[in-house]
Amino acid sequence: MELPASPATTLDALQQRLADCGLQPAASRHGTALCWQGLRLGGSDSADIDVELAVTPHPAARQYGFMLFVGCTPALREQARPLLDALAPAAGAWLWCGPRGAGRFCQRVFDAFLYINGPLLREAMQHGQTQPDWAAFFTSQLQLGQQLLALAQQYRRAQHDDSQPELSALLQEFARPPLLHSHYALTLARLLELGLAQQQLTQGIFEQLLRPAP
Template sequence: MVVSRRIGGQAPYLSCFLRRLETQGLAAPTDRDPPARLPPDWVGMELEDCWLDLGQDGDQALAERLALSRDAGLGFVELAGDWPAPAAEHGFMLLVGGAPAPGSAAWQLLDALAPQPGCWLNCGPPHSARFCQRVFAALRHQGLSALPTPDGSPHPLDWEKTLQTQWLIAEKLRQLAEDYLSSQIGRAPPYPSPLPDEVRHFAANLARGILLTLPEKATLREWAERIDAVLQQRG
């Protein structure tokens, strides 16, 4: 199958993406290059009807690309995730913001890049994929940092220090959730029932779940202070 596309920008993972597409039989046309309608330094793939954004910068830069793409009459699909080189063989874990229409060229590219067709997460509108990636990265960091460095000897788990780190991560997750709901949804929960359409997507549910799960800020601060006092007593 041939899908017309133009590669934009420079990033180490772009070659891995291209290799994955080729191994999945999704080749680019060899007789012509599609004309560029967007800045050449953007990182991603320009298709006939949309821009597949692979940038790993901030929200403001993403918003600017989104606006320029729409001004050019192109759809916009945001991709976020960790893209190691071995994924070129096994498929990439893709977080998608602004999922394309089923059967479109962009949809076919996502299916080819993923481990299996359909095995990519539709997070919601643009900006939602970045939010989900930040949350997952924080949770992964917490899970790995709680484990002691293996040295061949048994070590007791420092529960107080582990809990202290968890409270710090919890507060960062709260900040991420509040920022996403305020900046992208425009209002904070609680929401009326039935839910408004703008909060009926995975990222918004993830943000709401974080806020519902965590205790009130004052309670969380009190718990953190108690744990800190215990650690100080232990020296």
Template structure:
């Protein structure tokens, strides 16, 4: 299958994405790529009617690219994830914001990049993929920090430090969720019933779940003070 495309920008993961597309039989035209209509420093894949954004910067630059694409007559599909070179063979774990229409060229590209067709996560509108990646990265960091040291030697369990680290990450997750719902969705909780259409997607549900699950900062601080008091009594 041939899909007209142009690789834009400079980044190590671009070559991995290109190798994956070629391995999945999604060839580019043999004559030449389509002429560039977007700034050359943008990182991603330009299709005939769509820009697959692979940038790893912040929300403001993404919003600026989205506005530029809209003025140019292109859709923008946001892609986020922790991309590693082995994915060029096995497929990328893709988080997708503003997913393209089914059966479109962009949809076929996503299916080719993923481990299997359809094995990519539609997170919601633009900016949702970045939010989900930040949440997943924080949870992964916390999980890795709880693993034993590589040398395998026994170490005393510093549960107080571990708990403080968990509280810190919990508060960061709360801040991420609140910022996403306020700045990107425009509907901070509580929500009416039935839910508005703009909060009926994965990223909004993830943010709402974080706020419903994690205690407020004041409650975390109160728990920490109670634990410190108990430790001082035992000391």
């Protein structure tokens, strides 16, 4: 089972949102980047992008704002704040995730959680059933958990992070507002790996619960 793919939101849609909000000076398009006051913003974490924008779209995004996951330095974050506020549903309603690359990681994680609590649950309830197919639902959750674990491990490797923090310290750090984190995405990856690494035990419990009674 694949992680749910996010439809690609074009820079045209972002630019239209900014135009609707009357952002001045207006943002312009240059290749795959949206340029504003000397900043290059785009969906890539490559070196030619100053601010990474990972965008989860929804049908009313142009009217109400986009779900934004931002990857950049703190200084560039503050420089881009007026533009980010205009793109989001409300001022400050966007998530700064850490350096470039952090935005895409957090977007994939959050999209997976939304998928578990939305489409995946609806898929389990078919043909007007009053009860979901819990066996299929839990199996799909476990498969998705395995992919999230791999995603978290991959991100930690990319950050050269081999620390082994205590769960209590991680939870305390994660409870802080994201803007107070030095690297929100890395804290999230550590929490995911610590929690999902216990999945084999969880899987055994689910299998016992779902096993037909003799």
